[in-house]
Amino acid sequence: MSTILRSRLDPRSEDYARNVRDFDAKRRVVAEARASAIAGGDARSRQRHAERGKLTARQRVAGLLDPGTPFQEIGQLAGHSVYEQPVPSAALVAGIGVVAGRPAMIVANDATVKGGTYFPLTVRKHLRAQDIARENGLPSIYLVDSGGVFLPMQQDLFPDEHHLGRIFRNIAEMSALGLPQIAAVMGSCTAGGAYIPAMCDETVIVRGTGTVFLGGPQLVRAATGEVVDAETLGGADLHSRVTGVADHIAENDEHALALVRDIAARTAGAPVPAPPAVPRPPLHDPAELAGVVSAGLREHIPAREILARLLDGSEFTEYRSRFGPTMVCGTGHIGGYPVGVLINDGVLFSESAQKATNFIELCAQRDIPLVFLHNINGFMVGAEYEAGGITKHGAKLVNAVSCAAVPKFSVVVGASYGAGNFAMCGRSMGPWQMAMWPSAKSTVVGAEQTATVMALIRSDQLAKEGRTLSPEEEEAIRKPIIDAYEEQAQPLYYAARLWVDAIIDPGQTREWLTLCLATAAGAPRRQTSFGVFRM
Template structure:
């Protein structure tokens, strides 16, 4: 094991410029985060409070053990996606601790469009259920939703990964022995009524909680019957007559206390302590903002990043002299062991082979994997094709795809094209994935894409005996660059749930430690690799 030594001059002009540029990027994330946390407008929040109801986030924090963290998933979902504001996709999801046990929490935000499900709200719900299943977490549903957002029904109802998948997931996780617990704290309408009806144990709040397949308006339209919401599907009916709910609560606080008690006696596993005492790095993580180059134009030194993330800045490197453009090795974060793969340049054949071999070792030793992206992709050109870059890159993608140990992915710089796949991008199944505020990701870099498109047009004109003028070239390139730059940002990615969070460098160790703690005692799977082409 080696103690990493930093060579960064924190008093230099470049460090200061980088830190200032990073602060600008932080501000845009902070503004979006504040809008997400606020929820609905002031009028909607007042109407919610007048009914004696806590907001979605207050419910979550009232549920969790005092002083414990809440690891939110998809906080920035739906930001600037729809033609109307839908903060956090009208749903709060994340991992917290209840009665000493890690759980996945779902809380509809009824101050946002009545807590109705937009397409990204369904996608966020399903994503959180996937994380819960993979990590063996009980699920707690704090239900307060008007059902689907009907104007977008075609994007919500008929598909394999639409609304019905939520209920299938509840049934399957219950069958796996993962407790499914609901508290009906407001409306629970139409298909959404199946959430409490399918859970193992359900609480309902007197006066506010309702469960029905068709609300009063639909009943009147379909049958002519006039009935109020509480008579149709209120707490008294469902605890005394139907048995849809098991426990009657007098208010939100009472319901949350009941849920806490249910979780405590559910048999869920407690939070796993780290195998060794956590230690801070030797270098301040706050310095990371000055190390990451403004605009990602300069090299980001891999070992400087690790020196500020790993416990005690200690790192045991694997094949340090071979394939040096990718750095692999083991260390600890928050006392939990982890195998680290971090880019230190473009991927060559030998660096791809080295990383694939390292992943095999981590699987054999049952070590979680952390991928830190800063990658333009694989090296291209006739020489490297002849050296088998495609074949060796495929080995790495194979290893990343099949490794069944917990995998976590963080984009700290760029993450482009096939390099994203090789570094366990979203399509490769990381248990959680995040980006730093300065990070960027597209299929190819904006400049490269624009240049390629201009070259293609130039070649077409050359066949006609014409040339591409500088003005025409600029007219081709500028819109492409602007579009790619807008679509490459962390806020754009997080709004569409392509990453689970945007994490600040100073908070990265906490995010990683919570991720590793969540997975420490999760159900294990056997790994079988596909065929490696030799």
């Protein structure tokens, strides 16, 4: 039987006000990075782009979407402060949007950023977008405007299994699965990148600005001595009239987007399914979630206070409420879509892991999507707990998380450390999408614990030599570790490296999850088969 979650939070309290102040500071850091990502290249690059009669990548995406429909962006903060030079959004805009009434994955090169060239994170972001499209059974639309790979980093772009060539392999495989692959060449499409339009099911090219060639004019001249201009070598007339690489000519960007919308309207794909239940707002305001998160994550974050602001009607049917209480499991609805929710309410014990494993089995059997809300320092350690089989029971949970074939979504709302991250469907466990709150943290172990461990190891080494570790030596060990871990634990550090797909505001978590669930509702269903559970 479902129960109504009632909040005990007092928005007038000093604790609430302190939490909001602390959260606002973290929110501002993310907002500054987001503004830089949205702006794209520098002012001069944007001006040159406009002078060529071209829309920006984000304008192209906006022009492609059905009016009034959302765009769920993937990897918006990728590349932030990663390279020596700015590469906002990894020179690529990607996300899920509705085109001609159907959800689609849209990937648009940003030519205002280094000519739209592919850095290592650009490749990873493109591949991530394709993975999401494949899992959700979505068509893919590529708005191409790229100078190819960033040649000084070719060793990180070309030779490996998950480098540039994987993009083309994915296009072929997804087309074979019946997932439409559509391209619009709206600028340069050079070298290996030429295979994107050449391998897609249907391709549009813009007259005067769109070009496709394996080797550009400079490379042709260097290799053969032939002098040829870009339009003659690979322009719209050649590829629509002679080679057949392009199926349609567009007169400008707007015309190209209209043609793509027409192609999307007459290809396979179903509209977003309506939610099976009537969506209802929670009884408690989701905007209050910023006041639930304790400053610096040093205080307990009450799990049910979060659920009361995420679930429709704040209704929750809890599973085994009295057993393994540090893991809260249960079912409810978000945006009208059914969900099985797992949220941490303390450290993981054997009982918590067993309960979560059983709950995941039930959701997989009943085809209920799973939402993991991380706030976990890890599994309980110590001789008593090892003797009680906590490693074995934790492994069962990791097995269940790995193999459950229902849609899985993760949000790090607090901490997410070590094996606890794996058990809560961290990135390596294959969530369909994953996000963090601006106040969240994640590393293999907490900074203080790591620093203490390293200091103890050094102290033990010195003890064997008859020496002791001085306070100054201990601080010299601890401080660099704590500083590095604190930097690497931040959401912006994660998002910049595509370890999560987005940083989302707590108040927008319901909307983000609703978009995830709505998209997944039309995905092909797969049968779950678990690995062997050690008893």
